[in-house]
Amino acid sequence: MGKHTPLHEAHVGAGAKMVDFAGWDMPIHYGSQIEEHHVVRRDAGMFDVSHMRAVDVQGCDAQPWLRHLIANDVAKLSLPGKALYSCLLKEDGGVIDDLIVYFFSPNRYRIVVNAGTADKDIAWMNRQLPGYNVAVTPRPELAMIAVQGPNARAKFWAAFPESKAASEGLIAFQAAEWRDWLIARTGYTGEDGFEITLPAAEAPAAWDSLKAAGVAPCGLGARDTLRLEAGMNLYGQDMDESVCPLEAGLAWTIDMKSAGRDFIGRKALEAWKTSRQFLGLLLLDKGVLRSHQHVLTKHGVGDTTSGTFSPTLQRSIALARLPLGVRIGDEVEVEIRDKRLRARVVKPNFVRNGKPLIQEN
Amino acid sequence: MNNPANLKYTKSHEWTKVEADGTVTVGITDHAQEALGDIVFLELPEAGRKLRAGEECAVVESVKAASDIYAPIGGEVIDANQAAVDAPETVNQDAYAAWLFKIKPSNPAELDGLLDAAAYAKVADEH
Numbered sequence: 354m355g356k357h358t359p360l361h362e363a364h365v366g367a368g369a370k371m372v373d374f375a376g377w378d379m380p381i382h383y384g385s386q387i388e389e390h391h392v393v394r395r396d397a398g399m400f401d402v403s404h405m406r407a408v409d410v411q412g413c414d415a416q417p418w419l420r421h422l423i424a425n426d427v428a429k430l431s432l433p434g435k436a437l438y439s440c441l442l443k444e445d446g447g448v449i450d451d452l453i454v455y456f457f458s459p460n461r462y463r464i465v466v467n468a469g470t471a472d473k474d475i476a477w478m479n480r481q482l483p484g485y486n487v488a489v490t491p492r493p494e495l496a497m498i499a500v501q502g503p504n505a506r507a508k509f510w511a512a513f514p515e516s517k518a519a520s521e522g523l524i525a526f527q528a529a530e531w532r533d534w535l536i537a538r539t540g541y542t543g544e545d546g547f548e549i550t551l552p553a554a555e556a557p558a559a560w561d562s563l564k565a566a567g568v569a570p571c572g573l574g575a576r577d578t579l580r581l582e583a584g585m586n587l588y589g590q591d592m593d594e595s596v597c598p599l600e601a602g603l604a605w606t607i608d609m610k611s612a613g614r615d616f617i618g619r620k621a622l623e624a625w626k627t628s629r630q631f632l633g634l635l636l637l638d639k640g641v642l643r644s645h646q647h648v649l650t651k652h653g654v655g656d657t658t659s660g661t662f663s664p665t666l667q668r669s670i671a672l673a674r675l676p677l678g679v680r681i682g683d684e685v686e687v688e689i690r691d692k693r694l695r696a697r698v699v700k701p702n703f704v705r706n707g708k709p710l711i712q713e714n
Numbered sequence: 715m716n717n718p719a720n721l722k723y724t725k726s727h728e729w730t731k732v733e734a735d736g737t738v739t740v741g742i743t744d745h746a747q748e749a750l751g752d753i754v755f756l757e758l759p760e761a762g763r764k765l766r767a768g769e770e771c772a773v774v775e776s777v778k779a780a781s782d783i784y785a786p787i788g789g790e791v792i793d794a795n796q797a798a799v800d801a802p803e804t805v806n807q808d809a810y811a812a813w814l815f816k817i818k819p820s821n822p823a824e825l826d827g828l829l830d831a832a833a834y835a836k837v838a839d840e841h
Contacts, residue, residue, distance in 0.1 A: 370751075381751070381778070382751060385751075385752055386751050386752050386777050386778070387752045387754075387777060574751065574777060574778060578777060639755060640755055640757070640775070641754060641755050641775040641780065643780065661777060662754040662755070662775070662777050664777070669755075690773070
């Protein structure tokens with residue numbers, strides 16, 4: 354039996370199909386993964402993401418320590434509550450994890466890391482502490498609920514009207530502390546919404562209040578199809594310790610601007626000779642793309658890293674690492690079992706805010 | 715669990731129905747569709763293909779995963795269900811109505827080796 358989040362009883366009581374995810378018993382769906390996908394694109398859904406780990410970083414060296422630890426630069430965060438997405442890299446440039454870091458003050462930040470990598474990440478962070486006046490405090494006692502969709506914020510405020518004053522002014526990727534909750538305008542679906550961090554003991558009542566306000570419980574299955582449509586990477590699938598972020602579509606998260614900033618992995622990235630690029634595929638023939646399928650192009654062979662059926666596009670889509678020289682618009686072939694199916698190379702960004710971003714044909 | 719008593723089953727979660735003319739209709743069980751989740755694609759054998767019992771002959775893909783379908787008995791494929799190919803979600807809605815293909819058995823005695831509903835229910839419980 355896996356670990357349970359504070360919402361485990363709520364999931365089981367709602368008839369969720371539970372699966373193992375990184376050692377946690379998590380709901381994959383509550384009936385139909387596709388309906389849960391659509392409710393997030395069209396209205397409002399919520400995900401239990403309490404398996405992810407919040408880690409507080411405090412101390413007078415918090416900012417210089419984070420500028421050394423991660424590839425994106427927290428020095429550009431000045432608005433209280435503002436967050437950024439970053440990779441945590443090894444010296445050789447491999448990706449230990451991807452994370453979000455929230456800024457409260459130059460001596461107080463919060464990081465949120467993936468469930469499957471949390472213990473490894475925290476051990477790594479602790480090894481980087483010597484020489485810095487910083488305390489790293491994992492917060493496993495906190496629960497997290499992602500409320501996502503075009504009506505997510507309105508329904509969240511209907512459930513928690515007292516929180517509106519604190520959270521209605523938030524811009525994208527900004528969070529506000531409200532009581533002992535953190536309300537962040539972030540997500541992993543390509544839709545507007547909030548990610549709420551709150552004490553575990555309050556999570557079941559908050560879940561029920563959101564449900565009563567018309568927010569539909571959604572499982573990790575829909576979370577995966579939503580993030581893939583939004584072109585967002587999944588750690589362990591699209592990148593891992595053997596993959597350079599420059600070949601995983603993550604160059605935008607690596608901040609090289611400050612020449613004197615010696616972040617872990619910088620030297621390796623500066624010396625890196627890229628041979629592959631990260632792009633999207635839209636399957637033209639019938640079938641379903643999955644991870645680890647060969648992609649045949651006139652410039653060589655690539656691989657899919659994530660693939661699924663896109664409920665919004667009603668077509669199969671994938672993220673793929675392809676040889677340099679392949680261009681957006683090219684037609685390629687994907688090996689699926691004993692067949693070669695035709696796919697078109699597209700920007701790895703398929704759907705945002707309910708709208709397809711690519712032309713179907 | 716819904717396993718009609720007039721059908722025979724395989725350990726790999728196919729159901730079979732012997733029709734009045736001796737042909738055999740094949741589909742996947744309610745347990746199988748439930749485990750797969752939302753089905754979005756079917757790849758079925760073409761009419762005329764000769765199958766051996768246990769041979770991989772079709773693929774059912776859900777949002778989550780691809781699952782191979784095995785021929786419950788040997789024989790020649792005489793029909794595939796195009797309506798299910800066009801609307802794969804009908805397999806989720808009623809796995810015993812949305813059949814996949816029909817076989818003309820080469821050796822009807824192979825049917826005796828299949829499971830009855832009670833024996834299949836035990837198999838499904840273990841998975």
